[in-house]
Amino acid sequence: MSKVYIALQDNDVSRYIVEAIEEDNPEVRVIHNPAMIRIEAEGYLVVKRETVEEKLGRDWEVPELHLNLITLGGNVDEDDDQLSLSWNS
Amino acid sequence: MAAKKLSLKDKYSLLTRDLDWEFSYQDRKEAFPFEAFEGIKITDWSKWEDPFRLTMDAYWKYQAEKEKKLYAIFDAFAQNNGQLNVSDPRYVNAIKLFLTGISPQEYQAHQGFAHIGRQYGGVGARVACQMQSLDELRHVQTQVHAMSHYNKFFDGFQNWSHMQDRVWYLSVPTSFFHDARSAGPFEFLVAIGFSFEYVLTNLLFVPFMSGAAYNGDMATVTFGFSAQSDEARHMTLGLEVIKFLLEQHEDNVPIVQKWIDKWFWRGTRLLSLVGMMMDYMLPNKVMSWQEAWEIYFEEAGGALFKDLARYGITMPKYAELVEKEKEHVSHQTWWTFYTHGHAAGFHTWIPTDEEMDWLSEKYPNTFDKYYRPRWELARKLEAEGKRFYTKALPQLCTTCQIPMLFTEMDDPTQISYRDTVYKGERYHFCSDGCCDIFKDEPEKYVQSWLPVHQIFQGNCGGPGVEQVLGEYYKMNLGADNLDIKGSPDEKRWKQWKGVA
Numbered sequence: 001m002s003k004v005y006i007a008l009q010d011n012d013v014s015r016y017i018v019e020a021i022e023e024d025n026p027e028v029r030v031i032h033n034p035a036m037i038r039i040e041a042e043g044y045l046v047v048k049r050e051t052v053e054e055k056l057g058r059d060w061e062v063p064e065l066h067l068n069l070i071t072l073g074g075n076v077d078e079d080d081d082q083l084s085l086s087w088n089s
Numbered sequence: 090m091a092a093k094k095l096s097l098k099d100k101y102s103l104l105t106r107d108l109d110w111e112f113s114y115q116d117r118k119e120a121f122p123f124e125a126f127e128g129i130k131i132t133d134w135s136k137w138e139d140p141f142r143l144t145m146d147a148y149w150k151y152q153a154e155k156e157k158k159l160y161a162i163f164d165a166f167a168q169n170n171g172q173l174n175v176s177d178p179r180y181v182n183a184i185k186l187f188l189t190g191i192s193p194q195e196y197q198a199h200q201g202f203a204h205i206g207r208q209y210g211g212v213g214a215r216v217a218c219q220m221q222s223l224d225e226l227r228h229v230q231t232q233v234h235a236m237s238h239y240n241k242f243f244d245g246f247q248n249w250s251h252m253q254d255r256v257w258y259l260s261v262p263t264s265f266f267h268d269a270r271s272a273g274p275f276e277f278l279v280a281i282g283f284s285f286e287y288v289l290t291n292l293l294f295v296p297f298m299s300g301a302a303y304n305g306d307m308a309t310v311t312f313g314f315s316a317q318s319d320e321a322r323h324m325t326l327g328l329e330v331i332k333f334l335l336e337q338h339e340d341n342v343p344i345v346q347k348w349i350d351k352w353f354w355r356g357t358r359l360l361s362l363v364g365m366m367m368d369y370m371l372p373n374k375v376m377s378w379q380e381a382w383e384i385y386f387e388e389a390g391g392a393l394f395k396d397l398a399r400y401g402i403t404m405p406k407y408a409e410l411v412e413k414e415k416e417h418v419s420h421q422t423w424w425t426f427y428t429h430g431h432a433a434g435f436h437t438w439i440p441t442d443e444e445m446d447w448l449s450e451k452y453p454n455t456f457d458k459y460y461r462p463r464w465e466l467a468r469k470l471e472a473e474g475k476r477f478y479t480k481a482l483p484q485l486c487t488t489c490q491i492p493m494l495f496t497e498m499d500d501p502t503q504i505s506y507r508d509t510v511y512k513g514e515r516y517h518f519c520s521d522g523c524c525d526i527f528k529d530e531p532e533k534y535v536q537s538w539l540p541v542h543q544i545f546q547g548n549c550g551g552p553g554v555e556q557v558l559g560e561y562y563k564m565n566l567g568a569d570n571l572d573i574k575g576s577p578d579e580k581r582w583k584q585w586k587g588v589a
Contacts, residue, residue: 002392007295009314034375035302035310036295062097063143066151067158069318071291073389075396076140076325080097087396 001043004074004085008037013056014068020051036070045074046084101142106135109212123208127273130338134211137333140325148220152227159315163235166308172242176304176372178582179573182435183370184236184301184309185245189434190262190362191293192232193253195316197266198281199225205274217326221282224319231315235308243578244568245435252434255549256562257483257540258362258426260490264537265359269352271533275334276348282327284352284405288390290320293363296381300371328393335400342401351529353405354522357414358489364419365426368448369440377451382415407522413498416452420460425494427467431478432554434564436573439467459501476572482541482554487516487534488523495519511535 006021008014010032018037022028025045031038039045053060062083074085095103112120124131165171175181199222206218240246254263269280298313334341364378376384394404423437430437440448445464448456470477483492497503507524508517511531518524527534543549550561559566568577 002395003388004392005389033296033299036299036314063141063147063151066318066322067154069321070314071295071317071324072321073291073324073392075328078097078141087392089395089398 002087002089003040003042004045004072004087005038005040006045006047006072006085007039007070008068009070010035010037011068016055017047017052017065017068020055021045021047023055024048024051041085044084044086046082048082050081097142100144100147101139104144104146105139105142105216106212108216117210121208121210123274124210127275128344129275129334129341131210132337134209134213136336137211137213138329139213139217140329141322143220143322145216145220148223152223155315155318156227156231159231159311160234162311163238163308166235167238171305171307172239173585174305178243178578179370179436179438180304180306180372181239181243181578182245182437182573183297183366184239184306185243185435186362186366186370187309188232188236188246189249189252189256190259192229192236193249193259194262194266195225195229195232197263197270199223199229201266201270201277201281204270205277208274214330218278221319221323221326224316224323228312228316228319231312235312238308242581244565244576245578247565248434248563251563254538255540256434257432257485257492260538260540261362262359264490265355268355268533275344278327278330279334279345279348280352280355282323283331284349285356286320287324287327287393288353288386289356289360290317290324291385291389292360292381294320295385296376297363297367297371300367300373300375303373303375304371331397331402332400335397335402339401346402347529349402350406351526354407354520354526355489357411358491358519358523361418361422361491361495364415365422368419368451369423369444372444374447377448378419379415379451387412406525407520410498410520410522414495416455417459417496417498417501420448420452420456421494421496424460424463425483425492428477428479429483429492430572431570432558434562434569436571436576436578438573439464439471455501482544484517485539485541486519486523487537487539488518488526490537490539491519493517493519 008017014037018030018039021039022030024047025041028039028041028045031040047062047065049060049062062078062080065083072085074087077084077086118125202218202222202225206215206222209215209218236246253259269277272280294313294317298310298317301313302310331345334345367374367376367378367381394402426433427437427439445456445461449461452460467477483494485492493504493506495505497505505520506517507519507521508515509524509528510516514535516527516535518527540549544551544557549557551557555566558564558570564570573579
């Protein structure tokens, strides 16, 4: 299975998004580079609105992810509750 | 009772798909005249998927927020004299190359997407192209704004727009985009949206930008990451385009594969500039070009092509050759700029001892064997007061327009030359990849505006190189060009820092 990845700007909002991702995807690998945080997973990774809201302590819409997003790899599927990344092989 | 909020999917369908209309008195084929001539077959535009389901109202809302964050950082950077906090004045030269080489191409991408956004029969594709066109315009604007601060303190930032379609090395990225923009709408989208954005721009906007942060340049890292957050959407669009074309008709598969092969090769040639920026122009280094290539092309691109294998798509042609090139191209490219440093609009230099040791460690198979001896020779000549600048104008590859600087990968002391004859004229190339691209569309590439040919034909002023550089390119000779040692940039930096 190939790796999917997402990279976020290293800031106060991303820190909570990363916590949420780690909670929902226990197998991810988190890599800190200057000014950015890269998160990799085998084949599938999901960012769930509910978990992010719980970590942030406020409402959060999935498209808000774009404000802190740097890049990603994988087929994207987004709806009101989550954004997922996956490869089919 | 408050109105029920629409779900993302419903909103997308109402505010995007629902904007289209049936044509009652006009023929659709006449309304979208460019849609068919490339041989691409679209059977059902409604199958187009936009995974982000972004609508125009949400687009403005989030883009406005990104801009506010970005401009707050530009203000802080300027008010805090951020130019004094960069690692080393050499670093700023990477930003000069960014402004002159890359930012104008953002504008070309804006024009290209505005054009093709009109050419598709499917409304989903039209809306996505409209957004991307606006994004690209935002990128060129924010880049110019960010770097205008450096223009107050350093040489080489003043004439980027004039230089874009004149200077020998800037013709490389400029002609890349001219090639894409003069292709049909589907080739443009595969070229820029897929091959460039999905497979290659990560290399520029992710590791290089992280490097900018590591060198104290908060303005650049912020515009870079802000732009790349749009690119994440563009990459997703690029991938959806490929999947859409491949699912629409099996006849599309060989056409798309040919475009992937072509634009992957064109892109890797273009990125040799980025390789040199990472390995030689960032004083504080995050990762080598080879490491970045392995993460963002071999690993990420490999995953992508494995995913596309079910459609019959294979790894781009010459991917095996490029695997060898990752250990060589940055060294060969920087050496070329060093030896042509009198004709560059930025400063060049010999790497320090510490930097050479880093390069040996990162490139154990190649640096000490092939490249360290060159730098040691350059250093010896410099110490004797004979800093080397070549007197000759280089021969250019007709396709990528890069000087013939790349070697055979199995013999890194032999320059790679290819040639072909078309209608009685001989054309020269840096590689089989570039030669194949020419042979497939010779009528297109025989029209290339090759800067060295143009100089020899007398179309760029002259007769001497100094007049071409000073009068035609509008470089400030003695300030913008030559070695960093003894440059006005270096003198000012020492004054600011209070060192002799």
